[in-house]
Amino acid sequence: MPRTTSAVDFGFLRKIIAAHSKNILDPSRDYVFEARLAGIVRRRGMKGLGELVEYLRSTRDPHLESAVADAMTINETSFFRDGRPFELLRTDLLPKLIEARGGVRALRFWSAACSTGQEPYSLAILLREHFPSLVNWHVRIEGTDICEDVVRRAQAGRFQRIDVNRGLPARYLVRYFKQDGDEWVVGPPVRSLCNFQQANLCRLPLPFRAKFDVIFLRNVMLYFGPETRRTLMSAVHRLLAPDGLLILGSTEQPADPSLWYATLAGGTCYFRPRVTV
Structure with a gap:
């Protein structure tokens, strides 16, 4: 017994x-x-x-x-989850970033705690659908998660019907996915923008050196203690470009407000790094 x-x-x-x-x-x-x-x-x-x-x-x-x-890690996710940050990126934030990066013709995104990949793939779809001028740019979307199994699933880019029914418009499903039996597989135009790897956000150093233009760190810090939050947000601050954007979960705030300033727009909030000396 x-x-x-x-x-x-x-x-x-x-x-x-x-x-x-x-x-x-x-x-x-x-x-x-x-x-x-x-x-x-x-x-x-x-x-x-x-x-x-x-x-x-x-x-x-x-x-x-x-x-x-x-x-025990919570891997709740969906395509275009809480659509307001994606809409704000499309209408306002990305056009300004693209203009600012015209000289280098490169953009880097990081989806931290990406789970099975819906957030990075949503970003890739957004870029392919609304910003065709980026086709000849160097664009990279990094997705990381602590859980090895969900990273493998993100790398595979294969989703069940229940997954694609959560937040993914039908026109995007037809345009950017291919059906394979009972699964839908991410097509090369979207997959080619994304890279996935296992990473523990609480074990420094983080696996990146080059700075990012946009970092998604949503619905993660609410599971961490205060000291872990401060350490993580300090590391994120170092990895974000001076004019970069940090997008947190709708109920989350940076642990150290002295490192960030917030902007409320389009029904959502995003953060930019303050310059430290």
């Missing part, structure tokens, strides 16, 4: 997750452990969550600890 999982066990699991991802889970959500970790328990041939906890207590297994942290 599987061992009953105790409050102490859940506390132990929360510590593992915090150590690997800085994700602070509230004890009120302990009930989600059973469902989220069921796949790991099954693949390991264990009888229940209690046996997994016993193994983790007795054996130092960084790979398994990382898998547990990945499994």
